[in-house]
Amino acid sequence: MNLLWFLVVGLVAGWLAGMLVRGGGFGLIGDLVVGVVGAFFGGFMFTTLGIAQGSGLVGSLLVATVGAVVLLFIVRLIKR
Template sequence: MSFLWFLVVGLVAGWLAGILVKGGGFGLIGDLIVGVIGAFLGGFLFRTVGVSMGGGLVGSLVVATVGAVVLLFIVRLVKRA
């Protein structure tokens, strides 16, 4: 069941990041991929900085969304180069 929640949080985080960075989503699969990778990246970044958002759904969503936004920013920088 926790894997299902991980996918749901990844999907919502990818959708939010798409809206924040690009102005729209990337479709169901694209949002899911961006959100899941963003969750891993956000978790790494928050641990590196020493910030804890707690173990709840909202904290997980914030971490995953921040990671997804950073991921999209990096992808956009690489695409321009």
């Protein structure tokens, strides 16, 4: 069940990140995939930096969204 919630949070985070980051985007499906990968990246990034992630749905969504935004920014820089 935790994996299912992780995927749902990642999908929502990808959609939010697609709305927050300027540019043409990767489309709905591409942004959702980046959101799931960004959720992993966000968790790793927050843990590495020693930032408290918080608990619950809001904390998870915040971490996943930040990770997805950073990942989208990096991917779009590389894509150019």
